[in-house]
Amino acid sequence: MLLRQFGRRRPWAQILNPSKALSTQVELNTDLRAELADLIPGQQERLKQTKAKCGGVSLGEVTVDMAIGGMRGIKGMLWDTSLLDPEEGIRFRGLSIPECQKLLPAAVEGGEPLPEGILWLLVTGKVPTKEQVLAVSKELKSRAQVPGHVFDAINALPKSAHPMTQFTAGIMALQVESEFQKAYEKGIHKSKFWEPVYEDSMNLIARLPELAAYIYRRVYKGGQVISADNELDYGANFAHMLGFKDAKMHELMRLYVTIHSDHEGGNVSAHTVRLVGSALSDPYLSFAAGMNGLAGPLHGLANQEVLRWIKFVVEEVGSDVSTDHLKDYVLKTLKSGKVVPGFGHAVLRKTDPRYTCQREFALKHLPDDPLFKLVSKLYEVVPPILLDLGKVKNPWPNVDAHSGVLLHHYGLTEDNYYTVLFGVSRSIGVLSQLIWDRALGLPIERPKSMTLDWIENYCKSKVSKFVNACQYWPFLYAVS
Numbered sequence: 001m002l003l004r005q006f007g008r009r010r011p012w013a014q015i016l017n018p019s020k021a022l023s024t025q026v027e028l029n030t031d032l033r034a035e036l037a038d039l040i041p042g043q044q045e046r047l048k049q050t051k052a053k054c055g056g057v058s059l060g061e062v063t064v065d066m067a068i069g070g071m072r073g074i075k076g077m078l079w080d081t082s083l084l085d086p087e088e089g090i091r092f093r094g095l096s097i098p099e100c101q102k103l104l105p106a107a108v109e110g111g112e113p114l115p116e117g118i119l120w121l122l123v124t125g126k127v128p129t130k131e132q133v134l135a136v137s138k139e140l141k142s143r144a145q146v147p148g149h150v151f152d153a154i155n156a157l158p159k160s161a162h163p164m165t166q167f168t169a170g171i172m173a174l175q176v177e178s179e180f181q182k183a184y185e186k187g188i189h190k191s192k193f194w195e196p197v198y199e200d201s202m203n204l205i206a207r208l209p210e211l212a213a214y215i216y217r218r219v220y221k222g223g224q225v226i227s228a229d230n231e232l233d234y235g236a237n238f239a240h241m242l243g244f245k246d247a248k249m250h251e252l253m254r255l256y257v258t259i260h261s262d263h264e265g266g267n268v269s270a271h272t273v274r275l276v277g278s279a280l281s282d283p284y285l286s287f288a289a290g291m292n293g294l295a296g297p298l299h300g301l302a303n304q305e306v307l308r309w310i311k312f313v314v315e316e317v318g319s320d321v322s323t324d325h326l327k328d329y330v331l332k333t334l335k336s337g338k339v340v341p342g343f344g345h346a347v348l349r350k351t352d353p354r355y356t357c358q359r360e361f362a363l364k365h366l367p368d369d370p371l372f373k374l375v376s377k378l379y380e381v382v383p384p385i386l387l388d389l390g391k392v393k394n395p396w397p398n399v400d401a402h403s404g405v406l407l408h409h410y411g412l413t414e415d416n417y418y419t420v421l422f423g424v425s426r427s428i429g430v431l432s433q434l435i436w437d438r439a440l441g442l443p444i445e446r447p448k449s450m451t452l453d454w455i456e457n458y459c460k461s462k463v464s465k466f467v468n469a470c471q472y473w474p475f476l477y478a479v480s
């Protein structure tokens with residue numbers, strides 16, 4: 001009780017500035033749910049005040065280009081767990097990737113952050129201590145067992161089904177255990193929605209590695225499943241269940257999960273989870289929907305596409321390809337009406353810091369890997385070519401340009417599995433936000449759509465009003 005009261009009185013400045021919170025934290029709560037419960041009343045009040053004081057403030061205009069251009073740039077969503085700056089890249093609860101690498105607890109001294117730490121950070125807005133991270137790790141382990149019927153559901157699909165199809169089917173099979181659905185049927189009060197949503201989200205995050213590893217072992221390793229190792233943390237255990245023992249692969253997995261966890265709210269997978277959840281569909285239904293979006297080649301499937309593209313180049317001319325040859329391949333790809341996978345972004349306008357930190361990992365651990373060298377060469381070759389097209393808004397590499405090469409180096413060579421890794425990681429961010437969506441009582445989403453007729457007529461009337469106004473300008477000048 002004392003801890004709860006302490007938490008409730010803590011100023012929000014600390015929560016929004018986790019590094020400050022770290023230095024001033026005195027008493028510690030190692031129970032994530034209790035910590036969250038402490039934070040909710042303050043955030044609810046903050047939202048209420050914002051609505052009351054700023055409800056009428058405009059966040060910017062919406063042009064026809066925006067409405068027909070995938071809603072680019074429209075500020076229409078509250079998403080607290082992370083924010084994407086076009087120039088700087090992602091910040092998780094205010095922390096950049098290098099800051100997370102510095103501040104979040106690691107398994108090895110100076111090593112990569114533990115995914116349990118990013119989960120604590122995203123849910124609470126505070127940098128966790130090692131004890132808090134260990135407590136989350138323990139909690140996830142206690143929730144991790146996947147019920148048998150889920151494997152039966154996956155086994156009903158042909159092994160040739162894309163791993164993302166199997167993954168989504170597995171998530172849907174897990175849905176029968178939804179606490180939220182049961183509570184809703186029993187008539188739970190809306191002020192309590194977040195509680196079963198928290199339970200479902202934590203269960204789902206905990207179970208996804210085993211589900212994902214099962215699919216990997218089923219499809220590529222003759223169905224020889226590897227049991228969880230309860231001594232290992234979330235990232236390392238995931239790598240272990242996939243079949244990887246190398247400590248560096250365990251480090252890579254921790255980094256991978258952390259940096260893929262969240263990328264603000266407007267991207268296809270995150271927005272889908274939010275949208276479906278806003279209908280009070282439970283976290284399983286919402287997350288499965290988001291994963292179907294992640295499976296698209298312009299979104300999460302790009303990591304698979306990148307490695308395929310690179311392998312194709314290597315098959316044709318070897319890994320020691322000259323710059324000129326590489327340019328020819330890029331141009332050939334563009335001429336055949338395809339995008340260069342791993343480059344470009346809807347929001348970012350600089351090199352993705354998720355690319356940069358993976359590059360740093362490669363420089364530290366695998367500087368001589370031939371595919372890494374090829375990826376480095378692409379970094380030089382692709383951007384000027386994309387810039388020359390004159391239409392690409394961001395010619396720089398994104399997260400997917402690098403991830404496949406690192407996984408390939410440690411033996412995870414099955415590229416059509418890569419998006420599943422992305423999916424497991426993404427659960428941490430989108431479900432953290434979904435818990436808050438229900439805690440804050442955010443309403444069902446319902447933006448306004450228009451027909452082309454409506455847009456044309458609206459624009460015509462705007463133009464004619466403008467022309468009419470212009471006729472009076474000389475008069476206005478004369479009298480002023």
Ligand SMILES: CC(C)(COP(=O)(O)OP(=O)(O)OC[C@H]1O[C@@H](n2cnc3c(N)ncnc32)[C@H](O)[C@@H]1OP(=O)(O)O)[C@@H](O)C(=O)NCCC(=O)NCCS
Binds near residue numbers: 334338343399
């Ligand atoms: C990510 C992506 C979908 C963003 O799309 P977007 O916001 O529409 O990007 P832009 O506004 O820069 O697109 C303008 C034009 O440039 C093209 N373009 C953008 N990135 C490109 C790329 N990597 N290769 C070739 N053309 C590209 C677009 O297809 C579009 O062409 P169009 O007008 O003929 O349709 C796009 O950059 C892309 O397809 N990248 C490759 C796939 C990828 O890596 N996805 C993972 C993203 S994390």
